[in-house]
Amino acid sequence: ETGVTQSPTHLIKTRGQQVTLRCSSQSGHNTVSWYQQALGQGPQFIFQYYREEENGRGNFPPRFSGLQFPNYSSELNVNALELDDSALYLCASSPIGGGGNEQFFGPGTRLTVL
Amino acid sequence: GQQLNQSPQSMFIQEGEDVSMNCTSSSIFNTWLWYKQDPGEGPVLLIALYKAGELTSNGRLTAQFGITRKDSFLNISASIPSDVGIYFCAGPSANAGGTSYGKLTFGQGTILTVHP
Numbered sequence: 001e002t003g004v005t006q007s008p009t010h011l012i013k014t015r016g017q018q019v020t021l022r023c024s025s026q027s028g029h030n031t032v033s034w035y036q037q038a039l040g041q042g043p044q045f046i047f048q049y050y051r052e053e054e055n056g057r058g059n060f061p062p063r064f065s066g067l068q069f070p071n072y073s074s075e076l077n078v079n080a081l082e083l084d085d086s087a088l089y090l091c092a093s094s095p096i097g098g099g100g101n102e103q104f105f106g107p108g109t110r111l112t113v114l
Numbered sequence: 115g116q117q118l119n120q121s122p123q124s125m126f127i128q129e130g131e132d133v134s135m136n137c138t139s140s141s142i143f144n145t146w147l148w149y150k151q152d153p154g155e156g157p158v159l160l161i162a163l164y165k166a167g168e169l170t171s172n173g174r175l176t177a178q179f180g181i182t183r184k185d186s187f188l189n190i191s192a193s194i195p196s197d198v199g200i201y202f203c204a205g206p207s208a209n210a211g212g213t214s215y216g217k218l219t220f221g222q223g224t225i226l227t228v229h230p
Contacts, residue, residue, distance in 0.1 A: 004156070033217065042118075042202050042220030043157065056217050090156050101145045101206050103218060105156030 002027050004106035006091050012112045013081050021076045021109045023091030031055075032074040033103060034066060035090040043090055049074050078111075086113045118203055120221035128229050133190040135224045137203030146186040147204045147218065148177050157202060161188070193228050200225050 005024045013019050025032050031050045035043035045058035049068035063079040072093070078085055088110050092103035120137050127133060137146070145164055149157035161172050163179035163186060170177055174191045186203055204218040 035218075040222075042204075042222050043218070045217050045219070048217055058217070092156075101147065101218070102159055102162050103147075104159065105149075107154070107156050 004029075004091055004093050004104055006089075006106040006109050008109060009107070010110045010112075012114065014114050015081055015083060017081050017113075018077065018079045019081060019111060021078075021089050021091075021111070023074045023076070023093075023106060025072045025074070025091075025093035026095075026104050029093035029095050029104070030072050031094045032068055032072065033092045033094070034074070034076045035092065035105075036060070036085075037088040037090055037108070039087070046076070081113045083113050086111060118205065118219055118221035120201075120203055120224050122224060123222070124225040124227070126227045126229065127193055129193060129195060131193055133193055133197070133226065134187065135189075135201060135226075136185060136187045137221050138185045139205070140184070142183040143186075143205035144183070145206055146177070146179050148175075148186070148188050149202045149204060149220075151200045151202065151223075153199075160201075190226075193226075195228050195230055198226055198228050 004026050007022045033048040034046040037043040046060050047057040048055045052068045065077045067075045088108040090105050090108045092105045094103055118137050118139050147162050148160045150160055151157040161170050161177040166179055166183050167181050168179040176189045178187045200223040202223050203221045
């Protein structure tokens with residue numbers, strides 16, 4: 001069974017640029033959630049995708065957007081990057097048919113905005 | 115919004131000692147999750163609790179869902195060096211829209227250091 005994978009591992013961007021992060025969910029999981037983890041803090045929920053549609057959103061501006069594909073993989077896009085967007089971005093998936101609160105996380109993408 | 119407060123913020127213990135940490139909330143949670151995060155990695159689920167008063171073990175780890183549904187506790191017995199890491203409590207957010215499944219609110223973490 002393959003776990004959650006994310007790419008790239010690390011990324012450096014400059015203020016104002018756009019970035020796309022990618023996530024492949026764990027085998028058998030159809031729901032993908034994205035979290036932002038600033039240094040020294042717990043992860044913060046950005047949004048969740050289920051059946052290729054956004055299914056709930058945390059307190060993040062519209063320049064954070066996402067997609068889910070038919071194979072359940074997902075992308076997180078951030079436009080007009082700001083210095084405060086520097087963080088570890090985590091993708092988590094949960095299984096089909098329940099246990100949806102049990103989120104299984106990938107290793108994350110470390111984004112640095114200069 | 116919902117907030118989870120973890121204590122202590124950090125712990126320095128000797129190998130072999132038992133560890134206790136807790137998580138409190140101002141609002142009721144129907145699920146409590148405990149995660150561990152190692153440096154450079156994503157959080158790993160340790161224990162999930164679904165019923166008030168529930169006590170669940172996973173090896174040397176034991177967690178309890180508080181009766182008031184506003185708190186949870188995690189205990190680690192006979193700590194070993196590989197227990198080092200950051201421990202997070204988490205629960206499903208009530209205000210993120212859609213269904214609440216999987217939209218987790220996390221505490222700020224308890225940093226555990228184990229001296230050999």
